[in-house]
Amino acid sequence: MSRKQLNIGLFGFGCVGLGLYEVLQKSPALRANIRNICVRDKDKPRTIGAENFTFDKNDILNDESINVVVELIDDADAAFEIVSAALRKGKAVVSANKKMVAEHFTELLELQREYNVPLLYEAAACASMPIIRNLEEYYDNDLLESIEGIVNGSTNYILTKTFSENLSYADALKQAQDLGFAESNPILDTGGFDAKYKLLILLAHAFGYIATPADLFNIGIDNIGELELKYAKEKGFKIKLVAQAYKAADGSLSAFVIPKFVTPDDRLYNVDDVFNGVITKTSFADTHFFVGRGAGAYPTASAVLSDISALSYEYKYEYKKIYREEDVRLTNEAELKVLLRHRREDAELFKLHFSTVEEAYTNHDSGYITGNITLQSLKALQEKHSGEISFILINVVTETEKAAAAQVVSA
Numbered sequence: 001m002s003r004k005q006l007n008i009g010l011f012g013f014g015c016v017g018l019g020l021y022e023v024l025q026k027s028p029a030l031r032a033n034i035r036n037i038c039v040r041d042k043d044k045p046r047t048i049g050a051e052n053f054t055f056d057k058n059d060i061l062n063d064e065s066i067n068v069v070v071e072l073i074d075d076a077d078a079a080f081e082i083v084s085a086a087l088r089k090g091k092a093v094v095s096a097n098k099k100m101v102a103e104h105f106t107e108l109l110e111l112q113r114e115y116n117v118p119l120l121y122e123a124a125a126c127a128s129m130p131i132i133r134n135l136e137e138y139y140d141n142d143l144l145e146s147i148e149g150i151v152n153g154s155t156n157y158i159l160t161k162t163f164s165e166n167l168s169y170a171d172a173l174k175q176a177q178d179l180g181f182a183e184s185n186p187i188l189d190t191g192g193f194d195a196k197y198k199l200l201i202l203l204a205h206a207f208g209y210i211a212t213p214a215d216l217f218n219i220g221i222d223n224i225g226e227l228e229l230k231y232a233k234e235k236g237f238k239i240k241l242v243a244q245a246y247k248a249a250d251g252s253l254s255a256f257v258i259p260k261f262v263t264p265d266d267r268l269y270n271v272d273d274v275f276n277g278v279i280t281k282t283s284f285a286d287t288h289f290f291v292g293r294g295a296g297a298y299p300t301a302s303a304v305l306s307d308i309s310a311l312s313y314e315y316k317y318e319y320k321k322i323y324r325e326e327d328v329r330l331t332n333e334a335e336l337k338v339l340l341r342h343r344r345e346d347a348e349l350f351k352l353h354f355s356t357v358e359e360a361y362t363n364h365d366s367g368y369i370t371g372n373i374t375l376q377s378l379k380a381l382q383e384k385h386s387g388e389i390s391f392i393l394i395n396v397v398t399e400t401e402k403a404a405a406a407q408v409v410s411a
């Protein structure tokens, strides 16, 4: 199959845009050239000549010689305007913008169908790690049971530095930003939102389920305190921000993002710094483990490059699992064993939500409870007391454990 000539209109020339520009110079076999670059700030110094840039998106969108738009900007609303206009004009699109894809998944699906043009976004989930195309293609015939992983590079970097090198949270965040790993708005990373957007994209390709961001529960790392770090160190655990989804035999799907104590025998334990790691579990193959750099200019650009290359062979996502319309529904019934840190005076209130509770107090003003709680109750607690409490997942309670606990109660 011969390769299609690609004439690219690039939006954004920041960390990833510049990375892509450089990577493309080193990939002559790909029949792709950048025709025009649209950026926002007229006064910013650039590393290449001013003749390469425009500040008007229509210079790209209305240029009929441009057949591919690569969108690498840090503004999700503006990105959606650009991407939807490009698709309407019949241009193929590559994007790295998980917030934009997650917030407009259904509309983007419709636009691709209506205008018969592809939109690829491998870099939007786990940057350099090829997960979307694997979920989309490889697992089509092997029943996928669960996906679990570290999908946000900057929080993993922050947790690694605060945990192993005793760096303060603020210093670790600043380092992640200086290295180009963090989002322009840090709460997207530290609040677990970025991980949630990625989980939403993975759910669509893994299980054919389209969620909205509001459907999925996320807790970030910004409330993790000394007590949890101490608890983890004493027990030989690490704390990782983990996104997970698992499907039960009846089609119910649990999906959430939460910091988790990870034990040394867990493959995620050694996924440190800016790396991402995802474990997939299937009915016949058992587990697979993907690992790769989850942020940074060249690693992210490499995934964008891979999408551009795929376009040159006219690849597009077929969204087979979505169109198969299997009966998959989201549930908040999952039972989680968590450690919850709280203010001492609120202890009674929290206990109401737990089915089993073990409790301990430090000699400070806060205490902690470990116990089993449903995702629904956890959600209610977080909505009411966000900022005052922190939760860390110990493990998801399995059906076997639930049955054993029920037997003890009835005996």
Ligand SMILES: NC(=O)c1ccc[n+]([C@@H]2O[C@H](COP(=O)([O-])OP(=O)(O)OC[C@H]3O[C@@H](n4cnc5c(N)ncnc54)[C@H](OP(=O)(O)O)[C@@H]3O)[C@@H](O)[C@H]2O)c1
Pocket (backbone or CB within 6 Å): 011, 012, 013, 014, 015, 016, 017, 038, 039, 040, 041, 042, 044, 072, 073, 074, 075, 078, 096, 097, 098, 123, 124, 127, 180, 181, 182, 183, 184, 294, 295, 296, 297, 300
């Ligand atoms: N950085 C990573 O490691 C990473 C990893 C995976 C995915 N991503 C995603 O990749 C995208 C880009 O991230 P980044 O880190 O490269 O961001 P960045 O360094 O902040 O650069 C953003 C670029 O977007 C341009 N821009 C913003 N609004 C614009 C508009 N309305 N029209 C035209 N240009 C506009 C900016 O223009 P000026 O240069 O004029 O300011 C800048 O060049 C984001 O969606 C991010 O989530 C990043």
